Amino acid sequence: MQIRALDQQSQAEQMLVNVERLSKCFRIYDKPADRLRQSLAARFKVPGRTTRQYGRDFWALHDVSFSVKRGETIGIIGRNGSGKSTLLQMIAGTLSPSEGSVAVNGRISALLELGAGFNPEFSGRENVMLSARIMGVSPEEIRARFDDIEAFADIGEFIDQPVKTYSSGMYVRLAFAVAIHVSPDILVVDEALAVGDTAFQTKCLTRIRQLQKSGTTILLVTHSTNTLVEYCDRAIYLKRGRLIKDGACRDVVKLYANDLVDEEGGRAIDIPLPDDAASETVQEKDVMGVVSDKTSILDVKITDETGKDRTTFSFGDPFRVTVSIRVSQPNRHPCFGLQIKSVDDIVLWSATTQNMNLELDPLESGTYHFTWALRANFSGNRYVLAIGVGDIESGEYKRHARLPYGGHIDVLPQSNSGSGWLAPCPEFEFKP
Template sequence: MSSNTISISVKNLSKKYQIYEKPIDRLKQSFSFGQKKYYREFSALNKVDFEVQQGQTFGIVGQNGSGKSTLLQILASTLTATEGEVHINGRVAALLELGSGFNPEYTGRENVFLNGSILGVSEEEMKMRFAEIEKFADIGDFIDQPVKTYSSGMYVRLAFAVAINVDADILIVDEALAVGDMFFQVKCYKKFEEFKRQGKTILLVTHDLSSVIKYCDNVLILNNGESLGVHNAKEGVDLFKKLVVNLHKPKITKEQIKKEDSLQKWKKFYQINPEHLNYGNSKASIVDFGLFDELGELTSTIEKDKDCQIKIRVQFNEMLDFPIFAFTIKDLKGTEITGTNTMIENITIDAIEEGIILEASFSQKMSLRAGDYLLSLGCTGFQDEEFVVYHRLYDIISFQVISSKNTVGYFDLNSKIEVSTIQ
């Protein structure tokens, strides 16, 4: 195949489902002979078009429910489209969901040969490849145990090992690597790079935007079953960042915007953590907050090494002396990674009268490694030399840091490396 060969061509692809309110409605529909509808139609995909060239790593990105998995199932021929055309040039190996294609009663060894036969590989060929599959999966004696006894990580190890050892021209991976440990993921991404050098095509569905930037040539953005086009990796991630924020933005007219309480407009863009901790003596209240990117736009995704701002608006419900504004960033395990406050930064705020609203803006460069984090906010102070909490919102929202470069630990020291010969 030449470098301009089209591996995957999708034209006007749609998938619609019939949703019935009650089981009896299915029976009614079968006897209606099309004269009456007892169902409502749900469109999982609507007129999606794209092409993937041979040798590309192609990302598919979208929120949950955007149609990503439906699209991949159609490409893998495990689901039939309602309308449109799909043309696949080459053998496809797909990792669509945990244990896809495995019989839970069979051992890992038996499932290797079962998967091989499904993918069109003879038993003799699979015997020759088995040692490499066993080595890559690295699950030890569990290879001869029923896969129903496997952990999720072991499932993925074996499934991925099979998928990369059947001479597939196209590898489809749907979030499967998210359950693997870090070292296994590194091994898988090295295999991706090897596949790229061999001119094979990879379709990667992931919520990890750092992987999109690092590995993908182009990316398709899906939103509620609609295509928002194919973009290069950087442009696609930028579009998706705006999409994530706008999903939480209410649809309102310009006239309504003028009437809306402008002091509570930022937080409406975010999904609030239902498990967040909210407490304080109510002498001051955090009425609004937001995370802003280097362009000054609200976001829930920040690029590493880019400037950003955390803004807090606090309403004072009585006169208070020398309030302190603060933020803290935690990882998803609850470990406090970093944070600061106006007292640490030697910012003194004089006495504030009742009814006043203050806005504190923390500006910094984002140096955290790629990952997901939780943001906590607070307004505190001292009364009669005792520390008091006016209002705290712990773990109120999450945000993601994305980067094409990974580091050890939490921070990137941005080391400058020089290597020279001394002898």
């Protein structure tokens, strides 16, 4: 039996998911007719003769092992085709392993690929009732929670329309609303959230925070390194169906980023901090990002205008982002960039010294510091900073190094001014 319940000893240890040497093999055919030929060849096999093989084996997942404790949030990262969705489907029980085993303890609520779980001919209301029953929730319980599900999904009158008429965003809204309102012990979320708009993604991530506080175990697939660092206790990196690293989020993100550069023909290396890195302006820091043999980012400091370390600001407050870099090769046309992003990795604002029409002096080898002076003209929220350094080549910005997470700032909400990412300082006037 490959899908099994955890034994009593594991329950005592509060282990909700245990994956042991898990593998999944699919048969791949070049043409649809080859699938039929293979089926006929197997059915009418002649004893003593070798059956011709029309397809080939593809191992989507190979020898993966890890465990998840109660209350942990595990982020799963990897390029498309790395086996992330296959892994989650086997944990959720919708796909059987070819080898190995998955052991689970508790109610699983899964939000997998778009289109899974709902009957397109049924209305949203009917699908809510059906999905809840499949997850083991009684009709009385789901009726008691239906108003909350409907409010969270916020799809209006479409709740009573066939799901086949839904947009992808509406589908995800309803699916996520159901998944979080059935009191799961384990919430499994694939990349389906990427379909939703920014406001809904923020709403979902906020609810994930609440589930974390209540002790729900969460498995979250994401391409956003910021979401991984911000929301997960640890991370798993899959590459071509194999588990490359299971560990601290920052370590996994750094390895993942380096691999991306390697695969695209670049070179990712770690440059040790110079001897003067212990000074007040360049402090040793766990820098996650990709560095080159030309320039590396040593440190990022966020301060107020007086130079005091600070990450919480009110609307309009000035703040400064000071970046320390090591230039290993002379840079005749330096260019620096800054991005301000949401916690789910959506770029809200970006600039480079080039598009600000700033001409910078050439840089010789050495350590340098530069500062961005800004104002927190944002709505109440958390904002992530990403740093880039490079040069101008043939009129284009060529990046030497990028720090996807250079720190974050929290902007306190303004009273009576709305919510979101923007801060337009609204005024309202009504004339009858």
